[in-house]
Amino acid sequence: MDLHLTGKRALVCGGSSGLGRAVAEALAAEGAHVALLSRDAAKLQAVADGINATATGRAVIVTADLADHEALLKAVGAAEGLLGGPIEILLNNTGGPPPSGVAGLDPELWRTQFEAMVLSVFRLTDRVLPAMRAAGWGRILNVASSSVVEPIPGLGVSTALRSSIAGWAKTLAVEVAADGITVNTLLPGRIDTPRIASLDQARAAKTGETPEQARAASVVSIPVGRIGAPEEFGAVAAFLASPKAAYVTGSLIRIDGGAIKAI
Template sequence: MDLGLKGKTALVLGAGGGLGGAIAATLAREGARVALGDIDDAAIARLATTITDAGGEALALPFDLSDIAGIDARVAAIEAALGPVDVLVNNTGGPPPTPAAGQDPELWTKSFGQMVLSVITLTDRVLPQMRARKWGRIITSTSSGVVAPIPNLGISNALRLSLVGWSKTLAREVARDGVTANIVLPGRIATARITFLDAQKAKREGRTVEEVAAESTASIPVGRYGDPQEYADVVAFLASAPASYVTGSVIRVDGGLIASI
């Protein structure tokens, strides 16, 4: 299937990590010019080299989501190098594992800025040109915790859920302009973040990481953690021209983990 991404410009946040890196590489293989945004300069530099060595076009762009004021300048740099953003993949890191109760208000405020306000501000920056061109894709990666809250991820559950409400509202506002907005939920995908969370749970409960991972795997109907490429393939389809009638949706990529309908 031709995804219709040749010549499009994509900005992928968190491109230095497992999910973001897989998404960026997949979009590049489909012919998109890809801006790699991440706070990890070395990781996105390596990925940019990999993409360009394979014949793609990539721009490594240090991107600190806590620096809201710097978003305009970073997008301007992308526009100068690659052209206006056609596909925006909002993929942010997660806050530290915590209960919902008793957290310092400063932690809530900091996490809101990095996980929610940065996404909204960035989207608002690229959206006018998408609407003017009558084509755009806003894809926001959240967590299975927005459907089934995950124990000890109180901040993540709460803040990521706010992005679902925002994306659904946005989708209705921009649909007639040829712009789609969708949410993608990763389940247990084999990334450094999942390894970290398994290790934290093992430490809290006095168990081995292997025991925690085995228990988690047993709860997934397909019987394994997902591969980042499997997640990236779904995101690439949502970014595509053939996905023009999919908007305002919440797509689960979880191997059947979430039990509810």
């Protein structure tokens, strides 16, 4: 299926690894031109080199810390310069906080994580929306978590803050729908990424299991019987970013192998 993404300009946050990398590779395979953003220039360049060697689209890199909002906005301008025009597809993708509950946490921790995980998404989206509205076309994709639908014990901060992204995105989708812009939020379950590996290590340290045992135990609750591949996540994102998904907006898209129990 041709997703008609050839020449579209995309900005992918967290593009150096994991879900962001998978989305960038999927978009570029469909002919999109992708700006990869994260803090690590060396990792970004390695991903960009791989894309440029194999994909029909091309990749460039820009660096910024999502918690540094001024640097982040400058990076958008740099990306637009390298891509030759305004951003048409935005993947909001932030790192997750350390495992924790929610009771009794230092308010400073909440503030720091909110600025990095939530406020950065709001500001970045507001930066690219005017050009999308002027063009009458745009795609906003947000990476959240399956915990938005079914909270995961021990991931309290992540659940709370990613849920705020989901509420914001649903509201924004209504505001910009008439402008030809869709806004959707992706809810990954257990996808084989460095983030999942770190969570397995944290569980192992707490329970006395090995990381391999922790990983195997998690698979038991996944109906398809395995952990998802990043490429599977990237394929869903690429479709939602395409003109063919113009009638899908304001949605929470589960990519979890059926693990979420809620209807």
